[in-house]
Amino acid sequence: MxxxxxxxxxxxxxxxxxxxxxxxxxxxxxxxxxxxxxxxxxxxxxxxxxxxxxxxxxxxxxxxxxxALPPGMKIRAALVIVVTFAVSLVLVKIVWVRIILLMMMTFLLVMMWRMPVIDVEQQKRE
Structure with missing residues (x-):
């Protein structure tokens, strides 16, 4: 079970x-x-x-x-976050929902930028 x-x-x-x-x-x-x-x-x-x-x-x-994230992944992920939230912000007309979306986007971007990234040199050594 x-x-x-x-x-x-x-x-x-x-x-x-x-x-x-x-x-x-x-x-x-x-x-x-x-x-x-x-x-x-x-x-x-x-x-x-x-x-x-x-x-x-x-x-x-x-x-x-x-x-850790692979090299270049942090920027790609941040771009996807910004693009998807931008589409939502364009489609949503209610102000308080837009504010919540902006707060969520900010939180996700901060979390993304705090994640470690392994650089190419570290990856080759391991």
Whole structure:
């Protein structure tokens, strides 16, 4: 039963992470980390799929190995955050919702800029 619940939660987290790629209010990374955790404890096959066959695999493997973002990822992620929130800000006409969106965007950008990045030299040495 425990294994089944973890597999279900893992696939739910993968689905939410995939939605988070295109929806600005839904984060991707925490759901991917949750899915990896669930699959590591319940299904070696699904865990392998997530790490080596999914779109997100290279990022998860990099995070597991270095506990840092790959070079250039911080700027790309910040651009995606700004673009998706900009679209939302253009589409939303309610002022208080715009303020909340701006606060969320600011929070996400601050969190993104605080994440460590491994440089190319460090990556070659490891």
């Amino acid at each position: 425990y294994r089944t619940v973890l597999i279900f939660l893992g696939w739910l987290a993968v689905a939410l992470a995939a939605l988070g790629v295109v929806l600005p209010l839904l984060p991707t990374t925490p759901f991917l980390l949750l899915a990896a955790w669930c699959f590591a404890r319940s299904s070696p096959r699904f865990h392998y799929w997530l790490l080596y066959r999914s779109w997100f695999g290279s990022y998860l493997r990099h995070w597991q190995q270095h506990r």
